[in-house]
Structures are given as C-alpha cells and as structure tokens.
Amino acid sequence: MKKKTFKPTIFWILGITLMASFVYLTVETATSGAVLAKTESREAALVQENSDLKDTVVRASSLNGVEKKSVEMGFVKPSKILYINGSEEVAKLP
Numbered sequence: 410m411k412k413k414t415f416k417p418t419i420f421w422i423l424g425i426t427l428m429a430s431f432v433y434l435t436v437e438t439a440t441s442g443a444v445l446a447k448t449e450s451r452e453a454a455l456v457q458e459n460s461d462l463k464d465t466v467v468r469a470s471s472l473n474g475v476e477k478k479s480v481e482m483g484f485v486k487p488s489k490i491l492y493i494n495g496s497e498e499v500a501k502l503p
Contacts, residue, residue, distance in 0.1 A: 468474055
C-alpha cells in the first residue's frame with residue numbers, strides 16, 4: 410500500500426484564492442457603502458429643496474402675495490361692484 414503524500418501547494422493555492430476573494434469582497438462592500446452615503450446625502454438635499462419650493466409656492470399663492478403682485482401689475486380694487494342676474498340679457502343683438 411502506498412501512502413498518500415501531503416501536497417502543501419494545493420493548500421497554498423486555495424488559501425491565496427480565498428484571501429484574494431476576501432479582499433475583493435471587502436473593497437466592494439466599502440465602495441457600496443460610500444455610494445450609499447452619497448445617495449443618502451443627495452436625498453436629504455433634495456428633500457430640503459422640495460420643502461423650500463413648497464414653501465415658496467404657498468407664499469406666492471397666498472392672498473397677500475396675490476394682492477401685492479396685482480398692485481405691481483397695475484390692477485386696482487373696483488370702487489363699485491356690479492352683479493349680473495342670470496335672467497338679464499347682456500350681449501344680445503337688438
């Protein structure tokens with residue numbers, strides 16, 4: 410009976426391959442973490458900008474804002490308001 414000889418080269422190749430895989434996966438994980446942090450930072454900036462834009466829209470569409478813009482554009486408050494009934498004919502030819 411022949412005795413099997415121990416071949417350390419197989420273990421060295423296997424160990425180096427596993428170590429290289431470990432290093433590669435560690436680098437990929439770190440890179441993914443950096444991308445995620447950058448994306449979360451961008452999300453926070455966009456949420457803040459969206460909030461600011463909503464605030465601007467609310468201020469611009471408020472009655473005080475509309476009144477100020479109408480005065481700037483030359484509109485004035487009417488001195489007399491005329492209400493038209495539905496039964497009166499307004500633009501009828503004679």
